[in-house]
Amino acid sequence: MQDSFDVIVVGSGAGGAPIAHRLVQAGHNVLVVDKGPLLRPHYEVPGERSDFRRDEIYASSTEKILHVPGLANTGVSYYSSHVEPDINDEPHVYKGPDGRDYGTIEGYTAQVVGGGTQLYGAVSLRFTPTDLRLKSFNDNRRKPIAHDPNGDIRREARDWPIDYRALEPYYVMAEEMVGINGTRENQQKPFSAVKYQKPLAPNPISSYAHDGMVELGKRLGPGIAPYRTPLAVITEDHPWSGRQIPRNAKGEPDPEAGKTSYVNRYGDPLGLKSSTWVALLSPIKDKPNFAIWPNCVVTHVVSEGAKVTGVRLLDPGGVERFVKAEIVVVACSAIESVRLLKLSAMADAEFDRRINRNPLLGRYFLTHCFGGARALMPKRFDKSKALDADWATDCCATEEFLEENGLWAGAAIYNNTSDQALPLSLFRTYGSQDLDTLWNGFMGATDMRGDRFIDFLDAEFGRGLSISFMANQVPQFDNRIELHPQIEDKWGRPVAYVIKGWHEHDRYLMDVMAKQCGDVLRYGGDPVGHDYQIEGQGSIYMAENALARMANHILGGARFGSDPNDSVLDPQCRVWEFDNLYVTDGAFMPTSGGANPTLTIQANSFRVADHLLTRI
Amino acid sequence: MAVRIFEPGDDYVLNHCTKYLSRAGLPPAPGDDARNESFRARIAEAWRFPIIGFMRDADADPDLNLVTFVYKTSPGDPRQVQVLGTFSELYRSISLAPVRFEDQDTGYRALSVGIPKAQVHTYKYVVDGRYVLDPINPQRVILGNGRPWSRFFTDGYLQPLVLEPWEIRLLYRLVEQILPFRGKEAENFLKRYYFGLNREQRKTDMPKAFRLDDSVGEVNAIDKFLAREEAHRLADYQLCLRQIDRALRRQNPVLEPADMPAQDFVELYEKMAKSHGSGDNPIPGWNYDEYGNPSFFLYILRRHAVTAAFAHPKYAGNVGAAGWAYLSERYSDPAAGTLFDWRPAIERPIGTSAYYR
Numbered sequence: 001m002q003d004s005f006d007v008i009v010v011g012s013g014a015g016g017a018p019i020a021h022r023l024v025q026a027g028h029n030v031l032v033v034d035k036g037p038l039l040r041p042h043y044e045v046p047g048e049r050s051d052f053r054r055d056e057i058y059a060s061s062t063e064k065i066l067h068v069p070g071l072a073n074t075g076v077s078y079y080s081s082h083v084e085p086d087i088n089d090e091p092h093v094y095k096g097p098d099g100r101d102y103g104t105i106e107g108y109t110a111q112v113v114g115g116g117t118q119l120y121g122a123v124s125l126r127f128t129p130t131d132l133r134l135k136s137f138n139d140n141r142r143k144p145i146a147h148d149p150n151g152d153i154r155r156e157a158r159d160w161p162i163d164y165r166a167l168e169p170y171y172v173m174a175e176e177m178v179g180i181n182g183t184r185e186n187q188q189k190p191f192s193a194v195k196y197q198k199p200l201a202p203n204p205i206s207s208y209a210h211d212g213m214v215e216l217g218k219r220l221g222p223g224i225a226p227y228r229t230p231l232a233v234i235t236e237d238h239p240w241s242g243r244q245i246p247r248n249a250k251g252e253p254d255p256e257a258g259k260t261s262y263v264n265r266y267g268d269p270l271g272l273k274s275s276t277w278v279a280l281l282s283p284i285k286d287k288p289n290f291a292i293w294p295n296c297v298v299t300h301v302v303s304e305g306a307k308v309t310g311v312r313l314l315d316p317g318g319v320e321r322f323v324k325a326e327i328v329v330v331a332c333s334a335i336e337s338v339r340l341l342k343l344s345a346m347a348d349a350e351f352d353r354r355i356n357r358n359p360l361l362g363r364y365f366l367t368h369c370f371g372g373a374r375a376l377m378p379k380r381f382d383k384s385k386a387l388d389a390d391w392a393t394d395c396c397a398t399e400e401f402l403e404e405n406g407l408w409a410g411a412a413i414y415n416n417t418s419d420q421a422l423p424l425s426l427f428r429t430y431g432s433q434d435l436d437t438l439w440n441g442f443m444g445a446t447d448m449r450g451d452r453f454i455d456f457l458d459a460e461f462g463r464g465l466s467i468s469f470m471a472n473q474v475p476q477f478d479n480r481i482e483l484h485p486q487i488e489d490k491w492g493r494p495v496a497y498v499i500k501g502w503h504e505h506d507r508y509l510m511d512v513m514a515k516q517c518g519d520v521l522r523y524g525g526d527p528v529g530h531d532y533q534i535e536g537q538g539s540i541y542m543a544e545n546a547l548a549r550m551a552n553h554i555l556g557g558a559r560f561g562s563d564p565n566d567s568v569l570d571p572q573c574r575v576w577e578f579d580n581l582y583v584t585d586g587a588f589m590p591t592s593g594g595a596n597p598t599l600t601i602q603a604n605s606f607r608v609a610d611h612l613l614t615r616i
Numbered sequence: 617m618a619v620r621i622f623e624p625g626d627d628y629v630l631n632h633c634t635k636y637l638s639r640a641g642l643p644p645a646p647g648d649d650a651r652n653e654s655f656r657a658r659i660a661e662a663w664r665f666p667i668i669g670f671m672r673d674a675d676a677d678p679d680l681n682l683v684t685f686v687y688k689t690s691p692g693d694p695r696q697v698q699v700l701g702t703f704s705e706l707y708r709s710i711s712l713a714p715v716r717f718e719d720q721d722t723g724y725r726a727l728s729v730g731i732p733k734a735q736v737h738t739y740k741y742v743v744d745g746r747y748v749l750d751p752i753n754p755q756r757v758i759l760g761n762g763r764p765w766s767r768f769f770t771d772g773y774l775q776p777l778v779l780e781p782w783e784i785r786l787l788y789r790l791v792e793q794i795l796p797f798r799g800k801e802a803e804n805f806l807k808r809y810y811f812g813l814n815r816e817q818r819k820t821d822m823p824k825a826f827r828l829d830d831s832v833g834e835v836n837a838i839d840k841f842l843a844r845e846e847a848h849r850l851a852d853y854q855l856c857l858r859q860i861d862r863a864l865r866r867q868n869p870v871l872e873p874a875d876m877p878a879q880d881f882v883e884l885y886e887k888m889a890k891s892h893g894s895g896d897n898p899i900p901g902w903n904y905d906e907y908g909n910p911s912f913f914l915y916i917l918r919r920h921a922v923t924a925a926f927a928h929p930k931y932a933g934n935v936g937a938a939g940w941a942y943l944s945e946r947y948s949d950p951a952a953g954t955l956f957d958w959r960p961a962i963e964r965p966i967g968t969s970a971y972y973r
Contacts, residue, residue, distance in 0.1 A: 001718040037631035042973065046624075047672040049973050051631070054961055055928040062845040062923070064660070086660035089639070111635065246971040257971050260961035269972055293718070295634035316634040317691050317722030318642075380947060382955045423926035423943060428919075442922070443915035446889035449794045457796075461947055462955045490639040490658070 001321070002291060005031040006616055008311055008325040010298045010340065013115020014601040015331030015585030017276030018174070021283070022609035024290040028616060031291045031323065032281065033313060035332070036083060036111035038294040039118075041271030041278055052118075052267030056424040058082045059265040060438055066091075070486060072100035079428070079438045080105050081119060081265060083112035090489040092335065094498040101484070104436055107498060107550045109333045112267070113294050114275035116333065116552060117598060121264035121388040122232040122273055124180045125412050125595035126171050126189045126603075128397050129164035131472065134409050134591050137399065146406030147508035153408045156364075156475045158590040161562040161571035162607075168192055170603035170610075175230070178602060179238040179274040182230030188394035197236045199228040200255055202417070205381040205465055206390035209415035212467075212524025213393040216516060220395050221404075229389035229414045230599070232274035233258055241279045243271055261384045261421035276602075297491065301328055301344040301581065303351050308581045314491065326616060327580045331605070334554040334587035338362045338481040339496045341558070341575075341583075346483070346494075354577035360568050362481040365500055366556035366592040367549070369411070369510050371539025372468035373518035375532060377525055380462040383421035389414040389468075396469065396516050397594050408505060411471035411513045412595040413520065420464045430460075434540075434549055467517040470553075471510070472592050474503040481557050502541045510539030553597050555586035572611045573604070584608050619704040620730040622682060624672055626715045629726045632669070633686045636661045637724070637752070642690050646741075646748040656751055663844050665752040666768050671730060680730035681770040686752070687712055687741055691723040700747070701739025703731050709742045734772045738765035754847060769843070771930045774836055777843040778850055783857045785874035787835045790860070791921045793878070793885050795834065802942065809941050837924035837933025849916055856913040859902045860884065866901030888914050929966055937966050 006029040009016040020032045039051040052058070060079040068074060068091050078087065084105065091103040109116030130137050135157040138145060145153050169192065174180075176195035184194045202210070213226035235255040237244045245253035258272040271278040284290045295316040302309050302322065310324040330337045341361060345352035355361055395401065397410030420426040431441015442448070448456050479501065483494035518537035525532025540549040561567025564576045573588050575581040584605045586597050593600055636659060644651035656662055667684040671677065687697045698709035712725035731737065738757055740747045749756065750766035757767045769777065776784055796802050842850040864873040868880050890897040892911050894904035902910060924933030926940065934940065940958045947955040959968040 001720055037635060038627070039631060042971075045672060047973065049670055049672055053928075054963075054972065055930070057923070057927055057931065062841055063849070063919070065848060085635070088660040248970065254971075257960075257969075262961060295630050295638065295717075297638070314638065315720065315722065316630045316638060316717045317720070317724065318638055318640075319691055319720070319722075380949070380955050382952070382957055384956060384958060384961065423940070424923060427922045427926070439919050443918050446885075446911065446914055446918070449885070449918075450796065453794065454796045457943070457946070461943060490660075492640045 002031075003322070004324040005029045005291070006325065007031070007327045007329060007612070008033065008323060009329045009331060010311065011115060011330070011332030011337070011585060012113045012281060012292065013109065013276055013331065013333065013585070014117055014598045015605050016329060017114075017280040018602050018605035019329055019331075019584060019609045019612065020290070021177070021280040022606065023612060024284045024287055026613055027289060029289045031293065031325070033293050033296050033298055033311070034113045034115075035297050036113060036294060038113040038277070038292065039083070039267060042269050043271060044282065050267075050269035052269045054260060054262040054266070054269065056422055059425070060428060064088070066103050068103055068487060070101070071103045072096060072098070073102045077439070078105050078436060081110065083110045083118060083267065084108050085111045091487060091495050092498060093484050093487055093495055094500070101487075101497075106434065106436060107335055107552065107554050109552050109554065113281070113292065114267075114277035117232070117275040118267040118277070119265050120552070120598060121416070123389050123414065123596040124175070124178070124182070124230040124232045124599040125392065126187070127593040127595055127600050128189050128394070128410065130397070130399055130402075130410065131591065131593045131595075132160040132162070132164050132167070134472065135159045137402075138408055141403060143403045144406060145408050145505065147505045148408070149504070152476070152503060153474055153505060156477070157408065158475065158559070158561065158566075160590060161560055164190070167600075167603055167607065170606040171599065173606045174599055174602040177240045178232055178276075178279045179234040179241060179243065180230050180232050180599070181228075181235045183228040186225045186227040186394070188224065188397055196230060197234060197238075199231070200235050200259060200387065202228070202390035203381060203383060203386040205377060205383060205462075206415055206417050208377050208465055208524035209467060209520060210391045210524070211527060212520035212522070213391055213395070213413070215523035215530065216520050217393060217395040220401055222398070222400070224393060224395040224398065226391045226393040229392040231387055231389065232598070233263070233387050234272050234274060238279075241283050243278060245272070246270065259385045259387055261386050261418040263386070264388045264418055298332070298340060299343065299491070299493065300347050301330065301340065301351070303348065303354070303578065303581070305350065306354065306577060306579050308578055327582065327612065329582045329584055331583070331585040333585050334365070334557050335481055335496045335498065337583055337585055337587050338557040339483065342483050343493055355575060357577050358565055360559070360566070362557050363477050363479075364475045364556045364559055364590065365479045365481050365498070366473050366475060366589060367500070368553045368592050369471040369473050369506050369513070369539065370469060371510050371514045371517070371537070372466055373514060373521050373534055373537035374464060374466040375521040375525055375534035376459060376463045377465050383417060383462050383464075386417040386421060388416060388418045390417050391415050396513060405512050407509055407512060408474065409472035409509070409591070410594045411469040413467060413469045413513070413517060415520075416466045416468055419466055420460070426460060426464075434543060465521065467520045469513040469517055470596055471513055471594050474505050475556065475591060476501070476503060507541050510541055514539050553586070553592065555589045555592045555597055558583045558587040559590040560588045561590060573608050582608060582612075619710070620680070621710070622728045622730055624682065624684070624728050626717065628672075629684060629686065629715045629724060630717060630722070632667045632684065633665070633724060636664055637686070637688050642723075643688050643751055646743050646746060646751070652751050656754060659752060662752050662754050663847065665750065668768065668770060677730065679733055681733055682728055683731045683768065683770065684726055684728040685712060685739075687725040687743075688752070689723050689725065691721040693723065695744040697725040698742040699727060699739055700742055701737050703729065703735075703737045703739070731770055733770045734774060736767065736769040736773055736775070736777065738767050740765060755844060769840070772932050773840065774932065776836070776839050779839045779842065779853065782861075782874070783853065784835055784839070786857055786860060787838065789874060789876075789881050790885070790917060791834050793881050794918055794921045795925055797925070797942070805942060805945060806938055809938055810936060833933040833935040834921050834924035837927070837931050838920045840932050841920060841924070852907070852913055852916055855907040856910070859907055859910070862903070863887075863899050863901040885914070937962070
């Protein structure tokens, strides 16, 4: 067993894989460790039968019961993906509004090689330049910020230590190397190059979203029009990763093969969805200077003074091993990365002193303000022929919109095409708000039976359309990740404890953005009167378990910055007090951005990889 | 009966077992039943063992499942571990091989065999000559000689495993109050659908459909969920079906419950939906000391019924994908054709995907 590498990367998802890819291509000796299994696409498996299946029970399982003692919701049912950890084994605990502790499935990005990119809806939006300079923007704005009576936003907002121009080349790199389809026109962000693959024709139900977004753009002022949502799904052969579009009987590429609605929350058996395994790690898997160890749990980062010497891990058989490295990159998703650093600090006083030189590790934990609107559209369509989001608009991300509405930050708005497209997803998400409450609505709707069951299907099947927004959450010192004082995982280690709340301005922002999403449907569903009846609009702060909700966008907790007293990481994502320890998942973000975070995490990791290449 | 042994590789085994079995501490020694039970109860998804997978080799028989037995011990344990089961000759146990990671023993011992679909089998491990139940798999069955054996079943098994015949008859009648497949229109559809299947599918699926009383097989799939993934809900069914039988007899003393007209079931369904406890719209004949919340059982049943009817056919409901086909036929457009064209996404022979197997 090899026990020494140039670089060890903990986590194989969006934060880790770009670094591993670049460093291995440059000839360095890299080990990637992941807690989850390595499940492969069909072309890497004998018999071409992938372990990812188009099976709705793979996305949300049969019933499991939370058994962890001492939680307020012990005994509740939950339904997790086959690549999420079982929360009885490794619960995430959050503090509820009543002050009691609850277990939740929210906040895991998946436990599998590829991490959250195996499960995500593949939305790959860039952040706007304003997203990276929210302190400057709000310090210099013309009109006041609404619903911020104590001036928290001006005090807590941070500019990123790098600006959009510094990140932009890496967006280009990520868009090209990961494999993303989309359109550049109408995006309110500068592009130095366009590397998108061509998007497929949208699902026809999305035309309502398109038309509504056009109308919304006109009404908000400068007439910003929608664009095709960038999605990490290849639609053409992808030379960077060697992936090919399936060929039909005539030998022609058949990119439509990917449009199945088994995309969001599914690993892709065909490997068309650009998970970090198929896009970045599989292409280097046979290189002699690359090793990947799935099914291994890193338990500690080990250091001597300011130098990290390696990691301790449990191999698949549970045997503890020490593996040496010149550089360690921690990228196992924000909650788990913070937890790993805190567990390492518990085991070593010097590590503790260095990592906790200021009180910021785990603090300023962020997710997104998100929500949207839903309607049953006038016509029925075959929603099972979709990737996921078809159209997006930046009309609620402009500085003019933020000034007019007293908002501190903007949002991307896009439509979800594949939600409730498949039969079980229609039933299990009926009346439920999130992953913790799947099935509850349908189970309790006991009058929906027989003819009324058919009435429900007649009304809903193929007709639902939802519009989502994704917006920055106000950073707050008290929103944080800790180690839980009592509850341990199956290895006997304290689990992560999530303590977070919504700022008054977050609630206001979500109301404003949900209204825009509702308007997209009102305008799009009724091209004449622009007053289509919608089912509802809302945001996560209204949910029963609003404090647990994360959309699996788990960010912050080890923010980067230019001031060692105000950040955990330096501008290169190096832990300030260590020479060779880096954190590159979403934990580095000082603000959460007005869009889904994965592309930005990938772009930043490519940036950090370039930095690492200058020092090893 | 010779069983075919396959070698999907150590990576296959580790990628399918580590997430569930890796944890602090080692399994207790065989024979210490209490400690073994406590160990097994802490494994969150112990029902996943043995691993019922699909054949991976391109030329392998598609009518087989790849069944992988996994036994966990400490790395370096020199004891021989074998499995003895009804899937092979009962006089010949087969050895499990050590599973290695980076040339090191992991402590896992594994064996993969090809076993025909739609079968049930019993087995035991033989550890250094001593017969032991599978310490992980919770499925157990007491055989005629009174001895417990471990049990597993392969995809699409059609005989009841955990529900009694009278429970199944009652369950059919309850489920038909929820799902739309027993109306005249739907029944006509199902008959047309099953007769319209291609030859290959008709050979395999039509007998299943008719054995399953013209339904899409929901009750059979529920029996399988209760036997494996949701064994924790079997007690709810056993307790409630007894109460339901009693309440129906109270409602209609003339007929056997399974023979009662639909109206009797509707009436009881409505009563159950309104009764959350003994003090809340109590149902005559229902013993609330035995099962306190009739509406809660309805919730479980509703989720199970709809899951069984619309999940992938491998779960033994949705026979021949009739549940999907029902939606596909009901929702169509004269110009565009069906508005639920599920076939191109799904593997053959159920679907028509040219790429996904």
